[in-house]
Amino acid sequence: MQLKGREWRTLVSTARLDGRDHRVIRPARPIAHAALHERRCGAQLSVDRAAAVDLACAWWLAARSPHSIVHLPLRASTPGCADESGGRSLDLVLLHHSLGFPVSRWKRLRARLSPPVPHKVTLPPRAFPAVDHTPRRHREFRDHLRWRIAADTLFLTGSRPAYGFEGEAVRSLAEDSPAHLAEEPGAHCCAEIAIGPWSPYPRRNPMALLHVECCPRHW
DSSP states (O other), X not given: OOOTTOEEEEEEEEEEETTEEEEEEXXXXXXXXXXXXXXXXXEEEEEOHHHHHHHHHHHXXXXXXXXXXXXXXXXXXXXOOOOTTOOOBOEEEEEEGGGOOOGGGHHHHHHTXXXXXXEEEEOOTTSSOOOOOGGGGSTTOOOOOEEEEETTEEEEEEOHHXXXXXXXXXXXXXXXXXXXXXXXXXXXXXEEEEESOOSSSOSSSOOEEEXXXXXXXXX
């Protein structure tokens, strides 16, 4: 499955909160199989083939739309897979750090959204170009994906480079997993996305992992 030229149909809503306008983008159709649950060291997301493409499109859009909040309402998903850990079910929001959006206001903003307007996003060739990971080894590196959980939602916030560093794993999950699973049914295909800074014992946003796996039952 190739992401190049892929069309992602979305719904765009706006809301004014505390004197500022906000733009929220959601998928136009419900994501049928994408179960996101809180874990002790991060979060676990189980996806089918269509949901992996939705995640890739949302990831690309969040990196390149610094004025938009990309919301995946995953709690409405009905995958029919029991979560054995009993972790809290979560939505997912991806946003650019330049927005400076306080996640504590998300519930209020969500309640004020205008009626949605249909929109279409088309992924270009090389939507997820190869990235030099050398800067991540330097102590002064700051382009981490930050994370918070509020209002039953996992928020990932970062710069375009921060999304880019993890973009290859997201791309591979959507593009390469179908062929791998066709050759080896039942294989474990996943993307391990680092969230939080790598510095030891940070007071907030400790290093964690968003583990995204292809659901072996519904892929």
